[in-house]
Amino acid sequence: MKRKKLLAVLLASAMALSMAACGNDAPADSSTLSDQSSGESTPAESSSDETPAESSSETTGDVTYENKVIMGNTTDLTGDFRYPGWGTSSVGASDQDVGRLTIGYSTQEVAEDGNMVWNDTAVKSHTETENEDGTATFTVELNEGLTFSDGSPLTAKNYLARILAFSTPVAMEAGHPAMVGNAFVGFEEFKAYTGEEAEGASKEFKGVRLLSDYSFSVTVSSDYYPYYFAYTYAGISPAPMGLFLGEGVDIMDDGNGAYLTENFYEKNGDSYVKAAEIEANRYDLTKYPYSGAYVVSDWDASTKQATMTINPEFKGNYEGQTPSIETIVYVKLIQETQLEELTTGGTDILGGVTGGKDTTAALAVVDGENFSETHYQRAGYGKIQFDCDFGPTMFQEVRQAIAYLLNRTEFCQTFTGGYGVVVDGPYSPDLAPWKAIQDEVELIDYSFSPESAKKVLEDGGWIYNSKGEPFVEGAEGVDAVRYKKLTADEANALDGANKTYASVSNTDGVTYATVEVNGEYYMPLAINWFGSTPNDVTDLISTTLANSSDLAATGMVIRSTTGDFNKLLGEIYREPSYGYNGVPTYGMYNLATGFSTLINLDTSYQWSHDPAWFTNSSNKLYDSYDIDFPYDIKADKLSYEEAVEASGDKLGMDYLSMGMVYTATTEEEFNQWYMGYVERWNELMPDIPLYSNYYYDVYNSKIENFHTSPFRGPAAALLYANVKGF
Structure with missing residues (x-):
């Protein structure tokens, strides 16, 4: 898989950079597979206001409330909720929001400060063992008694299903990159197995072990360990087995590694039978149960509206928090009319309001009695992004010239109305590594x-x-x-x-x-x-x-x-299913990016010259410095000072991004590599940051205990909120 994204591919709960629009680009709730946030607002049809009638109601004073909240986003809901984006970066904020509300019990979850923490609700114990051969084994013991929404038990097999399924040629035929387990020992051999014995292929995944009904382990290859965020290798979300394996497939382990029963590899001619089934399951919202706080009880593709109701089996997130709001209706909003939707009851929450006129207009309705607000500075920024492998924008001087030709201070002031600041590189003011280097880093002034x-x-x-x-x-x-x-x-x-x-x-x-x-x-x-x-x-x-x-x-x-x-x-991703015609045409885009957790600073493999990692790079920039002085993950590691001297002070983007997470072992070392990375990024300008804005979440005052932050967006915050009177 895209190595740096191992966590997010495995962590179904970590489904975000928020992909709402710049102009309404909502914040991220959790870790993501990519530094690519979804960008600006999109046009769409009107959303239906119809909501289910089964929600209970409560009278508070002279007002009767249903225990229901309507929320929305300006990006489309597509029904891709079970595995948003299919493990890639091409995923919208709305689909992610539904995913994060319906997928739960990950072994690790994102805390409000942006750090990954172990989920004690799901995990009884965990260990990390460094092995003599340079590998590392992470063992997880689960709490018993957890169930899916239909009451079926949640066991270790449910945590291994995605790793195994999406590391096979069957998944590739289903349209998935099939690289989920690539950091684990034995991945290449397991991926090569087609259902028949062959040299270099193994039906057993050596580095993935099913130890008991409630315990499993993963062993990380020495190619990917040591790793600065090593603990996240064990950040894995569960799934109903049939969802990713198809009906009738089981997971076994005879002591040499977990494997899938032979019916998973059944063929009809040259095609895998299960590939079509798995692909169809991606959008099937009724066949399999849910592990999260909510279940999707209704989905209307024509109106772009999803209705979610409480999962009574859900025992809580990492803090043991369970939901109070009985029904959440997620609707498609239109940027031009979303404030009207709020004031007329078409939605109860406007999440991530930004931009001068939009913020001013939204705050004008805040009175503390009918509507309230909460705000914070965004962990990310709006940007111009370049394709750097063809056309004029492949040249550094062109990207720099465009930066000089745009008055970013004036742009930020105009767009945010004073509710934002200009940033000069890939950082968030709220992240600790930037705070540590901000007084020492030397950046080109693109005034x-x-x-x-x-x-x-x-x-x-x-x-x-x-x-x-x-x-x-x-x-x-x-x-x-x-x-x-x-x-x-x-x-x-x-x-x-x-x-x-x-x-x-x-x-x-x-x-x-x-x-x-x-x-x-x-x-x-x-x-x-x-x-x-x-x-x-x-x-x-x-x-x-x-x-x-x-x-x-x-x-x-x-x-x-x-x-x-x-x-x-x-x-951007040259993806035909999204309308790409096979001919690269555009070199410049405007959208947004974010840092939903500290782990998002890991951009390893994003700048690799290896074509195998092409889809991991949204910029497609290949630094010439990396040709002359490439990073070898298998070689002895050089300290930052040693690497600077050996390269003649010409460390490339790939070397720096790899050094950050595969060489650094301490916070001080990480910050040192990160400073070099920010400086080189600022020189090459694969993006032009435009503004880091403040987000205002404006909501109906019937919602209580609704608190958002740079690392906890509206969808995640609803788990802690309640409707007045309930």
Whole structure:
């Protein structure tokens, strides 16, 4: 699997970076598989206000309340609640919210301060043992008596089902990456097993053990241990066995490793029978029970509305907290009308309200009697994100120039209305590592400066016109922008995509395209930008950057295409099921990212040059420093100072991100690697942070004890809340 995401792939309770919109980009509740948050708001149909009638009611004074809360988000609900995102980063906030309300009993959960903690409700005991061969074994003993929503017992097999199922070729056929167990000893051999004995294949997963009905262990390969967040390897969520294995499949262990019974690998011709069953189970909300605080009792795909009711079998989260609110209705909200929905009863919660005008409008209804609010600074930021493997944005100087051409201080002030600050790298002001290095870190100052933008472009070779002649400011037509002469490697990047690169959304009748002059390729400084809509951030980028006279005068053009957020995800991840047509087109996007836990600072493998890790990188940036001085996870580890000296002070993104978690063993060492990582990131600018805003959760005052934080969003907070009178 994507190694750095082992925790989140295994932790079904850790389903987040919140993927709500910038303009309503709600905070994350728990750990995630990715640093990629879902981005800006998306258009959609209206949501139905219909809710079930079975909720009880209570009279408080002259007001009668149902023990029910309506909440929502501007991102689509898709019904992908059982395993949101199918183990990838392409997952929306709404699906994650439903997932985190219906999946429970993970061995580890996210505390309110962002740290992962052991879940004493589920776990009786746990141990970590370092083995002589450099591996490490994590053993977990479960509390007995836990059950799913249908009363069926929850045992060790339920915790191993996902690891085993999604480490097989069967899962690959079902459309899953099938890399969940890749950090455990014996993964390659287990994944190679097809149901038939073969050299290099094993039906037994050596590093995954079923020890008893209520205990299991996982042994981490020496390739992935020591690891700074090593304890999270044992962060695993349970699931009904049939959900991920199909009906009739069992988990066995004869002493050499857990394995699946042979019917899991049954074939019909060349296809695995269980692959289709597992794929269908992804969206089946009724066949299998739930482990979390709520169950999905109704799902209406046409109105994008999910109804959840209390799971009476649920014994609590890591603090033993059980729900009080009987019914939660999750609806699709539309950004332009969501405040009206709050004041007219279409929703009881507006989560993560941000942006100057939206925040001002929402706070105007807060009176303490009918509506209340809670707020905090976001653990993350809105951003411009670049594809760095083709087009103009593959070049560092172009990304830097765009940063210089955007007045981020003014942008932040305008968008947040003063309810936010500018950040300069991948950090959150609330995370301890940033607090430790903030006074020492040395970052490039990307203050607004068209002159600096022009200089970095010229230094980077953007000095030509479409004929291969010197660029002349003020020229018209295709020569209004700068061109760069490409090296052979640059021209052939991404299977030659740069040779045919061209601008799209050419509303002015001018198409900028790579030209061949005397056997040399010249690329135009024309950026194809995809922005989600409707979205205030998209609108503001358009006016302050894409259509600015400063950008035009510099010899650059940004061509804008807008669409819904799923389409944006499809382009970023080049995922056909989200609308990607197979041709890389866009180099710039606007969306958001977050740090829902400290573990989100782990970006190992995100910057790897190995094609096997391609889907782990949303930026697709391959640092040249890593070619000259690569990180070898199997070699003797160098300290940060030793690595700096050995590399000639040229440590790349992959080396730094790997060193943070595979070399560092102490907090001081981690912070040292992290500072180097932030500095290199700031130099390469794979993203441009736009603002780190304050979130305001505005809610109906009938809800009591509703407290959110940077690491506990509205969905998770409802577990602690109650409706007045109940």
